[in-house]
Amino acid sequence: MxxxxxxxxxxxxxxxxxxxxxxxxxxxxxELRARVTRGETLVLPTASIIETGNHIAQLxxxxxxxxxxxxxxxxxxxxAKGEAPWxxxxxxxxxxxxxxxxxxxASCLSFPDMAAQKIGAGDVSVLAExxxxxxxxxxxxxxxxxxxxxLMAYT
Numbered sequence: 001m002x003x004x005x006x007x008x009x010x011x012x013x014x015x016x017x018x019x020x021x022x023x024x025x026x027x028x029x030x031e032l033r034a035r036v037t038r039g040e041t042l043v044l045p046t047a048s049i050i051e052t053g054n055h056i057a058q059l060x061x062x063x064x065x066x067x068x069x070x071x072x073x074x075x076x077x078x079x080a081k082g083e084a085p086w087x088x089x090x091x092x093x094x095x096x097x098x099x100x101x102x103x104x105x106a107s108c109l110s111f112p113d114m115a116a117q118k119i120g121a122g123d124v125s126v127l128a129e130x131x132x133x134x135x136x137x138x139x140x141x142x143x144x145x146x147x148x149x150x151l152m153a154y155t
Contacts, residue, residue: 003040004137006130007086008146009051009122012044016071018055019064024147032085035145042086042145044079045129046093047122091129105131108154123151130155 013021014028035042056068078084091097101121104110105128109117114124126144134142144155 002139003038003141003143004043004133005035005040006043006045006089006126006133006142006144007048008045008126008144008148008151009048009055010147010151011145012048012052013055014147016052016056016068016075018052018068019059021055028147036085041140043089043129043133044086045089045126046091047125047129049076051122089129089133091132097125097128097132100128100131101125114154117150119150119154123148126151127154 010021011028011032014023014025015032016022017025032042053069053072056065056072059065059068075084079086079088101124102111104114104124108114108124108127111121111124115121126146130142130144134140144151146152146155
């Protein structure tokens, strides 16, 4: 059975070496290579891209912001061209998807309950995207790759 892995913001920040958000770059890139070698399909959720961009935009120094933003742009263009180890899921942000964020994806709590545990809407939407994929493609194992302990509890 093949494996599809939804990549959380914490992983993207490590890969892109976002200052203040990257302490395990080498370990994450080693794991990334291993996952690619095993033939796992890596998926970039919408929220992970947006959150990573927000972390970059909030960096203290303008030179760092520009440098990391350029790195993210290069990364996204390679993804769009199919030249990166990731692919896009193509999730539809419609009423059903928004409802799954509010109510919580399968086997999760509602967003208000998760927010009370410091799990944000971006993380809940990553779980919802992974669940949406899981319900559409039954012949694969779906997981979320994260370094975030709070999110990890729900993966």
